Amino acid sequence: MSIIKLLEKKVKRTLFTTPTHSQHNIFNEKYTNFYEDDYSEIEGFDNLSNPKNAIMMAQGRASEIIGSKQTFFITQGATTALLSAMKTIIKPADKVLVARNCHKSVYNGLILTAGIIDWFMPETDKEWGIYTKIDPKKLDSTLQLDDYKVFIMTSPTYVGVNSDIEEIAKICRKNKTYLIVDEAHGSLYNFNDKIGKSAISQGADVSINSLHKSAGGLNQCAILNISKNLRDFDESDFQNSINLFHTSSPSYPLLANIEACFNYLTSKKGQEEVNILLSEIDKLKKELTRYGIEFFECDYHDPTKILLRKKGLSGFDLSESMFSEFDIEDELNNSISCLYLTGIGTARQKLEKLKQALKKVKINPSYEFQPVDFQPHPLVKMQPIEAFNRNYIYTDKSDSLLKISGATIPPRNWNIILRRSNSKMAFRLS
């Protein structure tokens, strides 16, 4: 089917995925006409690669709200923001410590920067089959083992676990290591600290937010924030790196969407919406616990990320039943749980639909949850840049044991790959 036909068909399913705006113009501004508002750097307009006018003012206002030294607007997602941050700080052969649950754009950033990687394993929750927080003490002892230029981590995690960034930032500073926090899923923290505390406010050197993930923005709207306390690098270093990766024709409708996101989320209406969302989620959880649904909770958990399981069903089967019987799509699932993402744009009716479906979905009372297979701390046999540049062969996944993958296979997709795909994977020749 053509892309045009695909969009014309309109998705009728109830989506608990990104983007959370539920395909509605939440911010209620007029810039959604992509043709009418599609300009380049014409006279009187601004230039994202060297802003001096409207973009500079909007970025300045965003930076004031966040409390950053500088906030950059990015119209190519957190991916480009992460690559730019990494390119600024990491020089070839710099040692980089990376939390193993980072997004693949961080892995790609290592290829582009030629940094020398060591992995850092986050804590895990075996009962739920998920990575959780970064242990500050373990981080401190690891940083003392080598001269790490930067530590890159994700907080909140996909499922909403926040690490203690304040403590981690202190440890990084003590060890003279820069701290980049991928806060793609925590954009709302910049506006409402009932959900979580922003990484910049807790002392991270750099943070990255995807506004489309929970803040109601359009896909690809993201920001890169640098801290007032960042040493050695200034705004122009970051601007130069952004200009390496960013298109020279950024979309004005997307730039306006980023500005509108800030306007909305700092407005009384925007703040009320966040409070309503939190109280609706709270009600949903209270009611569903009476129907055998368990919710993941921990210290500093972001409540907008609803991770749940139902006794008597694997996460895979729950996901499948919700999809096929109730037209509800989750963001992520494993053998135990399913993740339903909410955010700005998740209306009460949507949560009601989720609630009713979860009550009705049928179970097998004798079923017991099967543990999730966690990967061990990986040995670095080859640096990402070398693996990327090598020749590769295609082999069946049954023959893949101990081979070095030529493609990035994010752990969260591993089960899906094993379940749904019989395709061959590419492996580097070592």
Ligand SMILES: Cc1ncc(COP(=O)(O)O)c(C=O)c1O
């Ligand atoms: C933790 C994390 N970081 C970064 C990204 C990349 O974000 P974007 O899609 O805005 O490029 C994602 C996307 O899923 C993510 O989950």
